[in-house]
């Protein structure tokens with residue numbers, strides 16, 4: 167892409183905000199004050215935690231959803247509905263199961279009233295371009311995941327959009343298939359054989375973002391907003407193993423695990439009971455700490471290297487690293503994860519000592535766990551139903567997220583013997599021998 171193409175803005179978001187009402191009717195800000203411009207000639211990647219509002223942002227940009235605050239402008243005009251020049255590819259493929267590949271691809275053109283001969287020509291072209299030739303008559307269920315996503319992409323391309331929005335388009339695919347498809351899209355982009363002028367990819371795969379993007383935006387949660395921006399000034403095609411790419415991946419890791427100052431202020435403001443606890447199970451935390459303590463790492467590892475060594479994906483390691491940092495068992499700095507003194511005592515400890523350390527760290531660092539424990543101690547019976555805690559969380563989180571956060575708190579609390587959970591009774595209670603008594 168020549169650099170002059172990069173100057174003119176295609177999509178502009180200024181001070182965009184969006185709230186949703188939760189089940190109990192209270193409004194929750196999902197996006198706040200988002201400023202962002204997508205220019206001609208660039209690929210931008212958007213990275214952020216799950217639930218941070220990335221998909222919502224994409225829907226706003228496609229005109230599928232209206233902002234409550236601020237403005238979305240497409241080619242200088244406010245966007246009030248679905249725009250012809252903007253196509254979206256979804257993680258879930260979103261194909262019609264009863265239609266063939268050809269019919270699924272052609273669909274977008276029918277809706278736009280394109281005459282039949284033209285439809286056929288363009289459908290054939292899109293199918294050919296994206297490597298689906300020979301599969302025109304197949305039904306989605308007869309195709310592999312990778313081929314299905316090719317249909318999703320062909321359907322987005324057939325309308326000859328100038329903006330392509332990809333919402334985790336590769337993440338339902340196995341790694342190799344995802345990488346191959348990604349490289350093909352990049353190749354089409356470079357060759358200029360698509361009329362597309364700009365691409366926005368939402369991803370949780372850091373390597374994917376670094377390999378594809380000219381610019382990476384890192385999104386913060388609650389409410390979602392742009393926290394950091396990182397230009398990737400490397401020529402395409404890029405080599406995933408080159409030192410520069412590995413360095414950039416490190417840098418993105420560091421930015422993503424850093425807590426923003428704003429979040430800390432907010433955390434203090436509402437003592438943050440509703441902090442989104444990362445989805446990290448304790449055995450994975452133990453595994454990562456044990457690995458860090460090994461001779462080959464000497465207490466410090468590069469996060470991307472650890473992803474390989476532990477045979478995890480970014481998506482799996484990030485919550486574990488975040489959880490370890492939150493609990494003071496490790497520190498994340500500049501893309502490295504470093505075991506702390508407490509983390510080391512944990513690794514060297516017996517099962518009982520590990521549980522005790524974990525429990526102490528939980529009470530000290532996770533307000534929700536401390537709150538549950540305090541509430542139980544104030545009950546004569548030493549037990550409580552989960553509902554009041556869920557209700558509390560729903561003030562700040564949607565229903566699914568509230569359930570997820572409470573589940574994580576319970577799992578962690580059980581391991582640390584801070585409290586127990588009766589799967590048959592649905593009650594949280596103090597551990598055996600502590601029932602109803604004040605703590606020592």
Ligand SMILES: Nc1ncnc2c1ncn2[C@@H]1O[C@H](COP(=O)(O)OP(=O)(O)O)[C@@H](O)[C@H]1O
Pocket residue numbers: 186187196214215216217218219220221222223564567
């Ligand atoms: N239509 C909706 N109604 C209510 N809440 C929604 C709706 N769409 C998204 N949300 C909520 O907004 C938040 C952000 O969602 P989403 O944009 O899908 O995040 P991401 O794509 O970053 O995972 C989530 O808590 C989600 O439950």
Ligand SMILES: [Mg+2]
Pocket residue numbers: 220221222333
């Ligand atoms: Mg999403």
